[in-house]
Amino acid sequence: MTAGILLLVSGLVFLSGSALLAFYWAVRDGQFNNLSESAKTIFDADEPVGTPTDRFPSNTRP
Amino acid sequence: MKSQSLISSLNPANEPDSLDSFERAEIDASTKLPVLLFFGSAIFWLLVGSVLGLVSAWKMTHPGLLDGEAWLTFGRLRPAHLNTVIYGWASAAGIGVGIWLTARLCRVVLMHSKLLIAAAIFWNLGVFVGILGILAGDSRSIEWLEFPGYATPILFVSYAFIGIWTIIMFRYRRPGHVYVSQWYLFAAFLWFPWLYATANILLTWQPIQGSAQAAVNWWFAHNVLGLWFAPIGLASAYYMIPKVIGRPVHSYYLSILGFWSLALFYSWNGMHHLIGGPFPAWMVSASVVASIMMFIPVVTVAINHHMTMRGHFGALKWSPTLRFTVFGAMTYTLVSLQGSSMAIPSWNTFIHFTDHTIGHAHLGLYGFFTMIMFGAIYYIVPRLVGWEWPSANMIRWHFWLSAVGISIMVIALTIGGILQGFAFYDPTVSFRSSLDYATPFRIVRGLSGFLLLGGHIVFAVLFTQMVLRIGQIKEGPALFAKPSESQKEGVAV
Numbered sequence: 001m002t003a004g005i006l007l008l009v010s011g012l013v014f015l016s017g018s019a020l021l022a023f024y025w026a027v028r029d030g031q032f033n034n035l036s037e038s039a040k041t042i043f044d045a046d047e048p049v050g051t052p053t054d055r056f057p058s059n060t061r062p
Numbered sequence: 063m064k065s066q067s068l069i070s071s072l073n074p075a076n077e078p079d080s081l082d083s084f085e086r087a088e089i090d091a092s093t094k095l096p097v098l099l100f101f102g103s104a105i106f107w108l109l110v111g112s113v114l115g116l117v118s119a120w121k122m123t124h125p126g127l128l129d130g131e132a133w134l135t136f137g138r139l140r141p142a143h144l145n146t147v148i149y150g151w152a153s154a155a156g157i158g159v160g161i162w163l164t165a166r167l168c169r170v171v172l173m174h175s176k177l178l179i180a181a182a183i184f185w186n187l188g189v190f191v192g193i194l195g196i197l198a199g200d201s202r203s204i205e206w207l208e209f210p211g212y213a214t215p216i217l218f219v220s221y222a223f224i225g226i227w228t229i230i231m232f233r234y235r236r237p238g239h240v241y242v243s244q245w246y247l248f249a250a251f252l253w254f255p256w257l258y259a260t261a262n263i264l265l266t267w268q269p270i271q272g273s274a275q276a277a278v279n280w281w282f283a284h285n286v287l288g289l290w291f292a293p294i295g296l297a298s299a300y301y302m303i304p305k306v307i308g309r310p311v312h313s314y315y316l317s318i319l320g321f322w323s324l325a326l327f328y329s330w331n332g333m334h335h336l337i338g339g340p341f342p343a344w345m346v347s348a349s350v351v352a353s354i355m356m357f358i359p360v361v362t363v364a365i366n367h368h369m370t371m372r373g374h375f376g377a378l379k380w381s382p383t384l385r386f387t388v389f390g391a392m393t394y395t396l397v398s399l400q401g402s403s404m405a406i407p408s409w410n411t412f413i414h415f416t417d418h419t420i421g422h423a424h425l426g427l428y429g430f431f432t433m434i435m436f437g438a439i440y441y442i443v444p445r446l447v448g449w450e451w452p453s454a455n456m457i458r459w460h461f462w463l464s465a466v467g468i469s470i471m472v473i474a475l476t477i478g479g480i481l482q483g484f485a486f487y488d489p490t491v492s493f494r495s496s497l498d499y500a501t502p503f504r505i506v507r508g509l510s511g512f513l514l515l516g517g518h519i520v521f522a523v524l525f526t527q528m529v530l531r532i533g534q535i536k537e538g539p540a541l542f543a544k545p546s547e548s549q550k551e552g553v554a555v
Contacts, residue, residue: 005274008264011260011329016325016330019322019326031239036310036314038314039310039311042241042305043310049309052377053306054306054441056380057457
């Protein structure tokens with residue numbers, strides 16, 4: 001019982017701990033330096049901001 | 063990118079050569095085989111799981127239905143339903159979406175697709191063996207881990223392959239910002255194999271004793287939602303919503319805050335299933351606190367998606383992906399706040415062990431996760447096969463059957479569950495008569511299952527037509543299509 005709970009709690013600490021480590025890396029790496037630009041990384045010259053990219057198929061030409 | 067061996071990809075001494083630049087279409091095309099394998103098998107299991115669920119649901123009100131055969135009893139069909147939809151459908155669909163997103167977000171063509179194809183084969187083998195095991199009577203009677211001990215290692219191999227692949231892709235990514243969806247996928251693909259292995263070791267190979275088993279069980283079962291399904295679903299929503307309407311996330315800061323608070327709090331949530339159980343009170347209390355803390359990540363996601371969508375709700379009319387994804391994202395807020403409230407001990411007293419919990423589970427796994435997966439598949443598949451979805455009306459049918467079906471199911475189970483809970487609590491009502499309160503709602507739930515099954519059949523037909531490229535040629539695959547001026551008018555900028 002005690003050993004099991006000990007293992008479980010160490011599991012919880014491991015999960016949260018690895019999150020903290022990853023967070024530390026992200027801060028050091030400068031991942032959070034420019035948040036407003038970062039949000040735009042999924043857009044590019046081909047599919048720029050302002051271009052919708054999905055719609056229902058239809059037979060009629062737009 | 064040069065093809066290289068798995069070993070050299072993993073060797074830390076090798077400098078990643080990540081500066082090649084790729085066209086988006088090239089990246090999409092590179093993911094075709096593994097992603098379609100995962101999607102195709104997922105949809106097959108979705109149909110199997112829907113039938114198993116439907117039969118189980120009707121057995122609740124008509125116990126004589128299909129009796130006589132051991133493998134058709136409720137005790138086997140119901141866990142078979144749960145595991146088919148969890149591992150066969152939802153996880154496989156999530157892995158498919160995750161693979162496609164990872165390649166796009168790392169901005170490199172998919173490497174080591176053989177590893178992923180092997181993962182897909184192991185995955186389906188594991189699910190197949192597991193379901194047969196349950197129907198044959200080898201269910202382990204541990205909720206969410208009913209697969210017998212000879213099936214779980216097969217699934218673990220698959221998880222491990224995907225984890226290794228994720229790390230390789232991240233190493234060889236093109237430099238730049240790590241988008242929030244990528245963080246969510248890391249949480250899912252790197253934590254979950256570890257979680258799955260731990261739970262299986264502690265419950266099957268080296269079982270711990272006594273009530274600690276219950277702790278491990280619920281720690282795992284809740285983390286399946288929090289560290290596997292929720293991150294994959296949110297990764298997809300955080301990519302699809304901005305991408306479809308062509309507008310960056312409202313507050314990127316909030317999205318980051320939401321991810322890190324989820325990463326810190328969620329793994330503590332599981333013990334709230336054991337409120338009132340023979341269990342150290344401090345562990346339950348810590349879990350209740352963490353459950354309430356979940357308000358932070360949930361509210362940040364809710365505000366963010368709503369504000370991104372603001373002024374663009376007209377887009378729901380013309381984008382199938384957005385329709386499903388926004389339905390799922392709104393349900394995420396609802397189901398999470400409901401979940402936090404269910405962890406409050408005084409309320410938990412009434413609803414524990416009632417149909418209310420079943421309603422909550424379906425709201426989360428169907429209303430939130432499955433709907434987001436449908437949305438993502440509608441976006442991804444045309445870009446893989448270079449073919450347009452054959453029928454807009456069929457997509458509409460799929461959406462409304464699923465949306466109405468799940469709404470009816472959850473409302474019926476929630477009301478029925480609450481009535482049942484108050485009856486449980488009333489010493490003048492016998493257990494037998496407390497069930498009568500739930501019966502009419504269970505019949506409604508059974509009927510709603512037909513709607514869902516109908517939606518899934520429509521979806522399966524559409525998907526088959528896409529893969530086989532059946533149907534008349536449309537004006538061009540969705541990836542090349544732009545909404546017309548009249549369609550854009552509904553969309554304020």
